[in-house]
C-alpha cells in the first residue's frame with residue numbers, strides 16, 4: 482500500500498507515520514506538509530508545500546497512491562470562526578478533491594474527533610465544521626472514505642505534542658491514561674492504536690464509515 486500522509490509533524494500524524502514506517506504492508510509514505518518531519522527512512526519521501534488550498538503545482542507527485550491518511554487539523558480554541566473553518570474545511574476539501582481526481586481508487590481517512598456533529602446543526606461550532614467536512618468528504622467518489630473520531634489520545638513511542646506543557650501533562654498522567662484506554666475505550670486511545678486502525682481500515686475496509694474511539698480500539 483502506497484500512502485500519502487498530511488499532518489505528519491503533528492501529534493496524530495507522528496503516530497500514524499510511525500505505524501506506517503514499521504508496517505511491512507505499507508511500501509511507501511509521501512508526507513505533504515508545510516514543514517519537514519525531520520525524519521529519514523527508506524520508505525519516506527516528503528514534499529514541503531506552501532499553499533494548502535491549491536495543490537496544482539504538485540499534482541504529478543500525488544498520483545499513484547492507494548490511501549491518504551489526513552491528520553492535518555487544528556484546535557478551535559482561541560481561533561476565530563472563519564479561520565477555523567478555513568483551516569478545517571477548505572484545506573481538507575482542497576486536498577481531497579485533488580486526490581480523488583488523481584487517484585479514484587484511493588481510500589481516504591480523515592481524523593476528526595469525538596462529538597463531531599453530523600447534523601451540522603448543533604450548538605458547538607467546531608463540531609458543526611468538522612461534521613460538514615466529514616459529510617462532504619463522504620460524498621466524494623473515493624473507493625472508500627472513513628472518518629476517525631478519537632476522543633483522548635495517549636502519545637506513545639516518542640510521539641510528542643508541539644506544546645511543551647501538554648507533553649508534561651502526558652508524562653505525568655501516563656499511568657492514568659493507559660488505565661483509561663483499557664477501562665474506558667470510548668474516551669481514550671493511543672497514537673499506536675489510531676495509526677494501526679487507520680492502516681487496517683485502509684487495507685481491509687470497515688463496516689462503518691464513521692469510527693468512534695471504541696471502534697478504533699477494537700480494530
Ligand SMILES: NC(=O)c1ccc[n+]([C@@H]2O[C@H](COP(=O)([O-])OP(=O)(O)OC[C@H]3O[C@@H](n4cnc5c(N)ncnc54)[C@H](OP(=O)(O)O)[C@@H]3O)[C@@H](O)[C@H]2O)c1
Pocket residue numbers: 487488489490491492493494514515516533552553554555556568592593594595630631632633634642643
Ligand atoms: N491530539 C489529540 O488528542 C486529538 C484528539 C482528537 C482529535 N484530534 C484531531 O486530530 C487532528 C490533528 O491533531 P494533532 O493533535 O495532531 O494536532 P497538532 O499536533 O497541532 O498537529 C497539527 C498538524 O496540522 C498541520 N497544520 C496545521 N495548520 C496547518 C496549515 N495552515 N497548513 C498546513 N499544515 C497545517 C501541522 O503542521 P505544522 O507542524 O507545520 O504546524 C501539524 O502537522 C485535529 O483535527 C484534531 O482535532 C486530536
